[in-house]
Amino acid sequence: MPLIIPAGPIVEGTNITVMCIAMGTPVPTTSLFINGILVAKLDSRHLAFTLTHVTRNLSSISCYAVNGEGKETHSAQSSLDVYVRFKPTAVGNPILSTAPIGGTARLFCTVSGNPQPRVFWYKQNNTDIVQLHANSNTNFITVAHSELQMTYVFTLLIKSTVKSDDGNYMCTTENDFGKAVTTLTLAVTPESVQPKNTTSCCVEQGVSEECLSVCSVDIDIETALSRPECFTELDKLMSCAADGSDHRQCCRRRQVPNGCLRWCAGLRVSIPSLCILSSSREIISCFQEGRALLPGPPINVRVEQFIDDNTVRIGWTAPEKNSELVQWYRVFWRPIGSRDLMRNQTENPWFELQNLESDKMYEFVVKSGNHYGLSVFTDPLVVSLRGSSVHSTSLGNKLLKDSNTIQINDTRSADTIAQTNVDRVDTNQT
Structure with a gap:
């Protein structure tokens, strides 16, 4: 293990000395690597190297020793993860x-x-x-x-x-x-600010007359939970209460069980009674938080230009809800019938789908996002490279229903992927 002097926490701006100590005969060649880069090499059992003005980017220190020749070559390595304070x-x-x-x-x-x-x-x-x-x-x-x-x-x-x-x-x-x-x-x-009337959403979802009163100004889930006649309407009410946003990031933070996370995105759950007992309060809190922090889905998704036989430019308009909070858009697409789903991210209200096969039809959806989470999917749009497009529902349904079987491929550059440390390639966090 590399020895660091002085011992204790490594603080940004200070100087440290790193020592590598290797044993063996004949005398080994000892090397020191900082963040994977060779910084010192010496034919000796001891190697000391001073790092001046340590920065927060220091993340790993490794010592490597090798001796012998040919088939008799032997080596040893020891590494240390570093967290600069x-x-x-x-x-x-x-x-x-x-x-x-x-x-x-x-x-x-x-x-x-x-x-x-x-x-x-x-x-x-x-x-x-x-x-x-x-x-x-x-x-x-x-x-x-x-x-x-x-x-x-x-x-x-x-x-x-x-x-x-x-x-x-x-x-x-x-x-x-x-x-x-x-x-x-x-x-x-x-x-x-005029209060938003949510009755229209409840009517579109088919909420029964007996429960429409909980939708007058806002979706009053707590009142609905106290009325047995509304229990069968909870999936519909949750869909309206989600208000076009995917609140699962907040729900995970509040430790909502996996079986209830679909409610956090306004989707149906398999056992509503279990989620009522275990998570209703947490989910409602996330809806209230997300109403102020999460964007809605983009609108007016369209094909802007067929650039060539293998490239099409798609575009959309910023969401009606919290458009000023959008930091990026996430685009998903695939050939119709395929389980191989591609994903990319952009800050622009448009994206070019490249390297498409001209004899196939593709469908795509878009989400708005920021540090707090994402919107729900837009309605899917089917694109033919022969110059036509039509709205569909299959991709959105597949993403939500077949999340265990669809493979997502990330087409962003390696640098971009390396910088993104949340929402990895995981359809539960799309």
Whole structure:
């Protein structure tokens, strides 16, 4: 095992000495690798190397020794995973946010640090600075950054703003190695928000007359759970309550059992009574959280251009729900009848499907996404390279019903894939 001097946590900016000690006769050649790169090599049983101004990118140290010749060559290797400790940094993104009176306000603070920093939110009221605490109207949410290691997105969520919420907020973060503060501003605008009427969704889903009253302004799942005549309608009510978003990431965070996760995406579950008993409260909380943080699905999905016999450009319009929160779009496509599903990700409202076979028909769907999760799928669109397209339902159904048998292939570059550490190739997290 590599020996590191001084012992103890490795802190960013300090100097360390790494020693490799090898035994054997004849004298071995000893090599030192840092993050897989050879940095020192010596014909000796001992090798010492000093790393100056250690950075947080240091992740592995390996010692390798070899002696002998030909068939008598022998080698030994020992490696050590390294986690550099560093003080936090905090960045508000965006610095200025707006929200109408009665609307939802979201302040995002991106924090890096190891160990994971603690975050406290404060509001400046004239000359006073007041610490904020969670209550029925204020919530604090933390998720790991989807691309950056040891980075987290902290969100201050105000569910219904009033004029006095206008002002400056401080995101203060600290760990054992330091602290950081960034200031964000919330501007509360005078226009008010009209409550959304969800009755139309319940009617489209075929909710019975006896239960339509729980859909008047919002989907009141808690009331529905107290009314036995609504138990058979719960799958339909959950579909409307999901509001076009896939809340499974939140539900996993709240340890909802796998058998109930489909409700979190507004889908049917096999044993509703079990999910009512075990997870209804957690799922409802995720619906409430996701209503403010998750985008809806893209709309107006279409073919924009048939570029050549093997390439087609598809496009879509930003979702109606929380379009300002979209950070990327995820595109899925496959030949009709195939279980070999391709996937890619883009920040643009369009994507070029390349290397298609001209004699096959393809179908594709799109999702909107951000650090907090994804929308549901768009309705699938079937494309023929001969210049036609038509909407379908087969791909979306297959993705949801056959998640154990469809193979997803990721067509992103190796660099992009390496940067993405959540939502791996897993159809439960598509």
